[in-house]
Amino acid sequence: MLSRVADSLYWMSRYMERAEHTTRLLDVNLNLMLDESGTSSDHRWKRMLLALGSPEGVAFKGDPYALTDRMSFDTEVPASILSCIIAARENSRHVREQISSEQWHRLNTLYLQVTRPEARRMDRSEPSDFLQQVMEGVHQFQGVSDSTMSHGEGWQFIQVGRYIERASATALLLEAYHDDLWMLHERIFEGTEYLEWMGLLRSATAFEAYCKVYTADVTPDRVLEFLLLDENFPHSVRFSIDTLQCALQAIEGGSGRSRAEPLRILSGRLQASLHYASVEEILRGDVVGYLREIQMQCRRIHRTMYELYIQYSIQTALAG
Amino acid sequence: MQPAAPERLDHALLKNYVLDHAFDEMFAGPDDLHPRYEPVFNRFCSLPPGELQRRKQAAELSFLNQGITFTVYGRGDRSEHIFPYDLVPRIITADEWAKVERGLTQRITALNMFLKDIYNDGRILKDGVVPRELVYSCKHFRRQMVGLQVPRNVYVAICGTDLIRMEDGEFVVLEDNLRVPSGVSYMLTNRRVMKRILPQLFRAYNVRPIEQYTQLLLGTLRSLAPEGRPEPNIVLLSPGVFNSAYFEHAYLARQMGIELVEGRDLVTHDNVIYMRTTGGLRRVDVIYRRVDDDFIDPMAFRSDSILGVAGLFNAYRAGNVSLANAFGTGVADDKAMYAYVPDIVKYYLNEDPILQNVKTYILTEPKSRQHVLENLDKLVVKSVGESGGYGMLIGPKSTAAQRAEFREKILADPRNFIAQPTISFSRAPCLIGNELEPRHVDLRPYILYGDKVNVVPGGLTRVALERGSLVVNSSQGGGSKDTWVLS
Numbered sequence: 001m002l003s004r005v006a007d008s009l010y011w012m013s014r015y016m017e018r019a020e021h022t023t024r025l026l027d028v029n030l031n032l033m034l035d036e037s038g039t040s041s042d043h044r045w046k047r048m049l050l051a052l053g054s055p056e057g058v059a060f061k062g063d064p065y066a067l068t069d070r071m072s073f074d075t076e077v078p079a080s081i082l083s084c085i086i087a088a089r090e091n092s093r094h095v096r097e098q099i100s101s102e103q104w105h106r107l108n109t110l111y112l113q114v115t116r117p118e119a120r121r122m123d124r125s126e127p128s129d130f131l132q133q134v135m136e137g138v139h140q141f142q143g144v145s146d147s148t149m150s151h152g153e154g155w156q157f158i159q160v161g162r163y164i165e166r167a168s169a170t171a172l173l174l175e176a177y178h179d180d181l182w183m184l185h186e187r188i189f190e191g192t193e194y195l196e197w198m199g200l201l202r203s204a205t206a207f208e209a210y211c212k213v214y215t216a217d218v219t220p221d222r223v224l225e226f227l228l229l230d231e232n233f234p235h236s237v238r239f240s241i242d243t244l245q246c247a248l249q250a251i252e253g254g255s256g257r258s259r260a261e262p263l264r265i266l267s268g269r270l271q272a273s274l275h276y277a278s279v280e281e282i283l284r285g286d287v288v289g290y291l292r293e294i295q296m297q298c299r300r301i302h303r304t305m306y307e308l309y310i311q312y313s314i315q316t317a318l319a320g
Numbered sequence: 321m322q323p324a325a326p327e328r329l330d331h332a333l334l335k336n337y338v339l340d341h342a343f344d345e346m347f348a349g350p351d352d353l354h355p356r357y358e359p360v361f362n363r364f365c366s367l368p369p370g371e372l373q374r375r376k377q378a379a380e381l382s383f384l385n386q387g388i389t390f391t392v393y394g395r396g397d398r399s400e401h402i403f404p405y406d407l408v409p410r411i412i413t414a415d416e417w418a419k420v421e422r423g424l425t426q427r428i429t430a431l432n433m434f435l436k437d438i439y440n441d442g443r444i445l446k447d448g449v450v451p452r453e454l455v456y457s458c459k460h461f462r463r464q465m466v467g468l469q470v471p472r473n474v475y476v477a478i479c480g481t482d483l484i485r486m487e488d489g490e491f492v493v494l495e496d497n498l499r500v501p502s503g504v505s506y507m508l509t510n511r512r513v514m515k516r517i518l519p520q521l522f523r524a525y526n527v528r529p530i531e532q533y534t535q536l537l538l539g540t541l542r543s544l545a546p547e548g549r550p551e552p553n554i555v556l557l558s559p560g561v562f563n564s565a566y567f568e569h570a571y572l573a574r575q576m577g578i579e580l581v582e583g584r585d586l587v588t589h590d591n592v593i594y595m596r597t598t599g600g601l602r603r604v605d606v607i608y609r610r611v612d613d614d615f616i617d618p619m620a621f622r623s624d625s626i627l628g629v630a631g632l633f634n635a636y637r638a639g640n641v642s643l644a645n646a647f648g649t650g651v652a653d654d655k656a657m658y659a660y661v662p663d664i665v666k667y668y669l670n671e672d673p674i675l676q677n678v679k680t681y682i683l684t685e686p687k688s689r690q691h692v693l694e695n696l697d698k699l700v701v702k703s704v705g706e707s708g709g710y711g712m713l714i715g716p717k718s719t720a721a722q723r724a725e726f727r728e729k730i731l732a733d734p735r736n737f738i739a740q741p742t743i744s745f746s747r748a749p750c751l752i753g754n755e756l757e758p759r760h761v762d763l764r765p766y767i768l769y770g771d772k773v774n775v776v777p778g779g780l781t782r783v784a785l786e787r788g789s790l791v792v793n794s795s796q797g798g799g800s801k802d803t804w805v806l807s
Binding site for chain 2: 001002003004006093094096097153251255309310312314317318
């Protein structure tokens with residue numbers, strides 16, 4: 001497969017995942033606003049921006065709807081929903097022939113939905129319909145990607161993009177919540193924290209899945225354990241890295257690169273560390289440091305994968 | 321010739337069907353329906369009103385859904401359009417086609433010999449058949465190609481020749497497209513849609529198939545592979561997704577099962593071209609390039625191009641990669657060179673040209689220039705470097721200001737223009753609303769020249785959909801229809 005094609009598929013998928021993440025965080029936080037809690041709304045919105053990687057030039061100035069509008073429609077903000085969907089579509093346009101017609105159709109429809117001028121006008125005061133539409137659009141896209149595209153090398157690059165984005169985003173989300181949840185050593189809860197924990201779980205679509213494992217008895221360390229280390233939940237960091245590792249192995253097997261060792265070591269080590277970690281151990285140590293290390297490893301995997309499959313130098317390629 | 325008085329036809333489907341001096345493909349006279357069009361005509365009459373439009377819309381929707389679109393330049397919004405599709409097939413008989421096919425084969429053979437000659441010995445120039453300065457002043461002449469050995473001496477492997485039918489029904493050549501002719505994907509998709517929309521009608525005729533085109537194209541490309549490369553890696557080089565013909569590039573690559581690459585996918589090392597794949601570099605042997613000469617190698621041609629591959633020309637010169645078409649073929653489809661093609665055919669093949677040219681005035685010749693300047697209101701003036709219907713003056717439809725502007729331009733640079741008489745080329749029935757009306761059409765057959773010559777029976781019939789218009793280009797309100805060559 002052409003390196004350029006792999007690159008476009010990877011970014012198409014990453015941007016779709018990112019669009020969904022931004023959408024869900026906005027939706028969850030707008031929803032939380034409706035209930036009173038100990039945490040001020042101010043603090044929540046700032047925390048959300050932190051979880052979205054503190055987009056440049058965006059600050060919370062007291063109006064949640066203005067912020068939602070910017071994070072939805074401002075194309076100057078690279079993490080906004082609109083920016084992500086435009087970028088995803090642009091990437092898919094370049095590989096129009098490699099993806100299935102259903103994928104293209106789904107993504108193009110979503111693009112047309114979010115770029116029409118009425119979308120922004122209508123949703124200024126009641127954004128949740130819009131956000132719901134985007135989430136459904138992304139889910140449908142991911143669904144048809146899995147069910148209509150052949151699971152060959154191209155699809156594996158889509159998997160890599162989706163899960164590397166998801167693992168980093170979940171780690172960053174946990175980091176943003178750190179001060180509010182795991183810093184409280186005395187563990188004196190007032191009762192309103194429950195909303196926060198639920199908010200965090202919902203930000204990763206994890207509330208229902210969590211309840212199935214731990215019941216509705218929500219505690220911060222279990223939330224951390226679930227979102228970080230759960231084996232079966234598709235938004236947990238461990239699940240994401242497992243899937244990522246799987247896709248990387250498939251690509252390596254199919255493309256026959258002999259120089260894949262550094263990449264194999266990187267992703268394998270991260271995977272192993274998540275398999276054998278325990279939440280008690282993590283909480284005893286430096287939680288933020290641990291979460292940052294995961295993000296760092298994801299960036300390293302991205303870089304190494306690029307050097308191996310996409311932006312390698314001609315000299316190394318001719319030599320090996 | 322005295323134009324005959326326009327005649328109207330008395331039929332519900334033909335209320336606006338006007339016959340005049342232009343050749344009509346369906347009617348020889350008011351009551352004289354050409355037998356080959358009888359089944360078509362009867363079928364269209366038998367369908368209930370509205371059904372024709374419904375089928376036409378179904379066809380257009382299927383084009384849109386398949387993303388069969390092109391991009392129009394110069395409208396600011398870079399919008400995607402479908403190429404309007406007309407439901408009425410254009411029918412060519414076996415005899416008519418046999419002559420066209422022989423004529424095209426003759427012409428491409430001579431043109432390839434001409435290109436080899438002017439880039440090597442220059443016999444035709446020494447013999448004074450073609451003026452030397454006409455060759456050297458052509459902006460598509462590539463000095464770099466002089467003395468270079470081209471695989472199998474094939475300069476033009478893929479050609480699309482524009483034909484029109486004169487008032488007497490004869491096919492003549494309007495233009496040779498020897499650089500990167502496009503439109504073949506429309507020929508193929510028009511046929512596919514036609515078979516789906518009017519299957520019974522299609523079955524009623526014995527239409528020669530065209531679906532083998534992509535396979536023949538692949539065979540032609542393979543025949544050009546460098547020596548010692550038995551399993552050549554063939555790619556299609558596209559300028560990318562912003563090019564107006566991107567759909568066609570993607571379509572052909574997919575149909576042939578070859579990789580669609582852009583300049584940035586290719587690298588050169590030691591005069592060998594490689595493409596970057598996730599599995600490492602892979603050597604490229606044959607490039608079907610859909611990028612113009614100017615943009616294809618910033619080291620050899622335009623240095624500001626980002627669409628090409630640095631070092632491609634050197635790899636080509638070293639014989640490590642083959643290109644279709646070769647560089648510098650544009651010198652032979654220059655609109656001024658066109659006037660000499662009949663002489664070129666005679667010179668190399670010692671045969672009379674089977675397909676005639678349209679009378680063309682070369683404006684560097686003082687006498688012709690004088691004549692043209694005095695008759696600008698009757699002639700068509702074309703800029704030799706432009707294509708797609710741009711840079712044209714259609715005399716009878718021009719304003720005094722436009723004529724004055726062209727007069728200035730011609731006097732400033734006579735080499736850059738040619739003039740031709742206004743030709744009423746033939747008209748074919750088209751579905752306009754719920755009725756049939758005649759519209760001007762041309763025909764672009766596609767010719768492949770590799771180890772042998774293949775002309776796919778048919779081609780792309782382009783239609784000037786506006787009443788009275790002679791411009792068939794897709795960028796200027798043209799459409800297309802399926803072309804049936806009967807066996």
